[in-house]
Amino acid sequence: MRVRKSAEARKTEIINATLRLADKLGPDRLTTEAIADAVGLTQPGIFRHFPKKQDLWEAVAARVGSMMETRWEKARTDDALATDRIRALISAQLRLIQSTPAIPAILFSRELHSKNKGLRSAFFGLMSRFHRLIADLVTQACAAGELRNDFDPDDAAFIIIGLVQGLAVRWSISGRNFDLTEEGSRLLELQLKGFALGRGSGNGERNVS
Amino acid sequence: MRVRKSAEARKTEIINATLRLADKLGPDRLTTEAIADAVGLTQPGIFRHFPKKQDLWEAVAARVGSMMETRWEKARTDDALATDRIRALISAQLRLIQSTPAIPAILFSRELHSKNKGLRSAFFGLMSRFHRLIADLVTQACAAGELRNDFDPDDAAFIIIGLVQGLAVRWSISGRNFDLTEEGSRLLELQLKGFALGRGSGNGERNVS
DNA sequence: TCCTAGTTAGTGTTCAATCACTAATTAAGA
DNA sequence: TCTTAATTAGTGATTGAACACTAACTAGGA
Known part of the structure; x- marks a missing residue:
């Protein structure tokens, strides 16, 4: 069952999950797969919102x-x-x-x-x-x-x-x-x-x- | 031409190179290959002296x-x-x-x-x-x-x-x-x-x- | 001669990233 | 208002690179 959300909403979800998991797993063990699991997407789904993983980190910093x-x-x-x-x-x-x-x-x-x-x-x-x-x-x-x-x-x-x-x-x-x-x-x-x-x-x- | 050294001497060489490169590349980007290059060995050569990379880190800590x-x-x-x-x-x-x-x-x-x-x-x-x-x-x-x-x-x-x-x-x-x-x-x-x-x-x- | 430092060739795994494709959503026009 | 075209979120399969680690072989030197 696919749950579709607005890009805006997804982005915040992903950032939140990243902050949570960066603590749990450590920022350097954190894979796009783990993030995807946490928000209920497939791994490549992350890349629709953040083309490079670096972009995700920069959003987290912001x-x-x-x-x-x-x-x-x-x-x-x-x-x-x-x-x-x-x-x-x-x-x-x-x-x-x-x-x-x-x-x-x-x-x-x-x-x-x-x-x-x-x-x-x-x-x-x-x-x-x-x-x-x-x-x-x-x-x-x-x-x-x-x-x-x-x-x-x-x-x-x-x-x-x-x-x-x-x-x-x-x-x-x-x-x-x-x-x-x-x-x-x-x-x-x-x-x-x-x-x-x-x-x-x-x-x-x-x-x- | 192969330069053969005692295990002891090589170990210290490797540890020194690791400390140098851990600074230059960051401890987590540091590969066994980079270390090998620095001391003039092939990559698997490192494993003769430190069977696991962890062992190398522990030697560095010591x-x-x-x-x-x-x-x-x-x-x-x-x-x-x-x-x-x-x-x-x-x-x-x-x-x-x-x-x-x-x-x-x-x-x-x-x-x-x-x-x-x-x-x-x-x-x-x-x-x-x-x-x-x-x-x-x-x-x-x-x-x-x-x-x-x-x-x-x-x-x-x-x-x-x-x-x-x-x-x-x-x-x-x-x-x-x-x-x-x-x-x-x-x-x-x-x-x-x-x-x-x-x-x-x-x-x-x-x-x- | 024989021990051992070192080599060559290769494996398994983990990831980021890509690509072709599908399904949900939105918007335009008859 | 209903159909249809365009847009956009998400998927499945895969790729390629990076790396730690292994096994079998080779050669240097007391």
């Missing part, structure tokens, strides 16, 4: 990109302390990773690192934008006296992103045996305390969970 | 492991401040990565993540040992009053490792357009300053490069 941008936007509109907006941003990012674990998997895949140049630059662009967001918030926090200002906000942002990435790697390698968001919040507190003005600046006991 | 342990050992014997030993350790690790860029590549390969369980546990063990080394040094630094002691040394170690990993990812994705060791030293200083006792603890101007 999807992931818009997921990120959406959440970043939401985290940004919070009008609180700049440091709280950093917390919100990192927390949003960690929740996204936790709910879409294919993201770090793709970030470390051969598909990205050695095969697909488009995919690589898409993710590089995302990372750069994320970096800018954080660096700007750090700058604001410094200006508002929430953080010291004897360091380069870009460096601070790199460190914070490293925190997220290190966490994602450990989470992934460990078989995901801890809560990403929770662990991340704890480490971020430690990190922000390090960037904060003087010792005992009053929020040492801050509890975020 | 080699990388011993490279790391050697450098860690060297960094440890430095009898200075505990924080200086952290600096030495991280710097040694970054120099190793810079001179053997296949290491992060392997760490993110499908070979490790989904195919080769032995490889995965070898690297997992290495990461754990690295973490323990740093956590212990942090503990010592806290005890010696070089760092605050209002945080968990394990957390601090995770953050420091995250710094290294984030750096490695960025280095790799960016096409290696910056000096890993230099950038790492700068970020580590910022990080250690955050862990240090009180503000202006005197080493803010420390220069490590």
Whole structure:
């Protein structure tokens, strides 16, 4: 029984299945056949919608990109302390990773690192934008006296992103045996305390969970 | 004209070529044929020395492991401040990565993540040992009053490792357009300053490069 | 001479990709 | 409004390339 759907609808189905399976099988073991099975098509059917497999990956990158941008936007509109907006941003990012674990998997895949140049630059662009967001918030926090200002906000942002990435790697390698968001919040507190003005600046006991 | 070498010598040749090519082609695009070409053998010649390709990867892991342990050992014997030993350790690790860029590549390969369980546990063990080394040094630094002691040394170690990993990812994705060791030293200083006792603890101007 | 590093020739499998074709859907015109 | 032409989603069969791995043979050197 053939189920015919609009190209639009199929494309989203295929992208969703790819994200799900990229997590389950790993981005590099993922075959067009597996995707086809998941959406109920034959293997060549995939190629009607994405002429090359690379095209599929690029569509996935675009999807992931818009997921990120959406959440970043939401985290940004919070009008609180700049440091709280950093917390919100990192927390949003960690929740996204936790709910879409294919993201770090793709970030470390051969598909990205050695095969697909488009995919690589898409993710590089995302990372750069994320970096800018954080660096700007750090700058604001410094200006508002929430953080010291004897360091380069870009460096601070790199460190914070490293925190997220290190966490994602450990989470992934460990078989995901801890809560990403929770662990991340704890480490971020430690990190922000390090960037904060003087010792005992009053929020040492801050509890975020 | 055939050049015959001892199995021992060939094995090291093959492992070296694998490390070189794993960087150049990516660990997952690396074929036995490419390796054979590099060492001047025919493709099946490889299988005389490593009956399965997995065996080759495990030998590579062992080699990388011993490279790391050697450098860690060297960094440890430095009898200075505990924080200086952290600096030495991280710097040694970054120099190793810079001179053997296949290491992060392997760490993110499908070979490790989904195919080769032995490889995965070898690297997992290495990461754990690295973490323990740093956590212990942090503990010592806290005890010696070089760092605050209002945080968990394990957390601090995770953050420091995250710094290294984030750096490695960025280095790799960016096409290696910056000096890993230099950038790492700068970020580590910022990080250690955050862990240090009180503000202006005197080493803010420390220069490590 | 005999052990073993290395070769030549070949197999089985896994995939992306292609091609000729069919069935469902849409739209035009009498 | 109903027939029919055009479009587009999907299929079945297959192909060709890439690769790990094998078996049987060959030659180098203590």
